[in-house]
Amino acid sequence: MVSLVSRTGRHMQRYNFHGHRQVVGCIPYRYKDTHGTSIVDEESIEVLVITSQRKGKGMLFPKGGWEEDESIKDAALRETVEEAGVVGEVECELGKWTIKGKNEDTCCEGYMFPLLVKEQLDSWPEKDVRQRIWVSVREARKVCQYWWMKEALELFVNHLTSQECRRVLEKQGDSHFNSKKMRTGISFHDKHINRAAIDEQKHVVYETSNTSKYIASRNLPPSAPSMLANLTSEYTSEATFG
Structure with missing residues (x-):
């Protein structure tokens, strides 16, 4: 309830520890x-x-x-x-x-x-x-x-x-997430379920300077570099808007 009568005097006034x-x-x-x-x-x-x-x-x-x-x-x-x-x-x-x-x-x-x-x-x-x-x-x-x-x-x-x-960025983030989900048909939750399976591959890609040696050692197909690069790009993007 708001009072419509002004308070007067300073007998109830607060002061800080400096006396201000x-x-x-x-x-x-x-x-x-x-x-x-x-x-x-x-x-x-x-x-x-x-x-x-x-x-x-x-x-x-x-x-x-x-x-x-x-x-x-x-x-x-x-x-x-x-x-x-x-x-x-x-x-x-x-x-x-x-x-x-x-x-x-x-x-x-x-x-x-x-x-x-x-x-x-x-x-x-x-x-x-x-x-x-x-x-x-x-x-x-x-x-x-x-x-x-x-x-x-x-x-x-x-x-x-x-x-x-912040409001604009959040709106853009939601738009990015929703459009990506519509394109792929995969939810963010579904991607997290599969994320553990690719974590090892992503880690090796980040830490290995010569990706071709890694691919040869694992007998991966020639398309492996682009596949792993796409996964890295995708999860980096998700982290930005998550």
């Missing part, structure tokens, strides 16, 4: 209408930024203190609801930063998470003191006032595109 206040924030994001029809990258998403409570201080992502009675992800979600009025799924941690305050002797320890927005509230605790704006990643880079939040944004974009690369 611990803060957490989120990069709220959503997919554009084109999601599902194009490659997922920074052009396919929008991120939500909010105005600072201090006039003229630029834009930022929601963030605030991590308190003792909540998990780090619960704190990230709470701060996002309080400051930006959106609810969603808090995803993997992007990183940890040491942030110096106005006074050089004070520091905070900051954590950032992506948050996939599921719901946008009409009313939220800080509605009267902040504005929220959906912007492109490119625009967020320009308007975000904190260097560590910009770094978190870059890490998020890199994570998003690497996930897309």
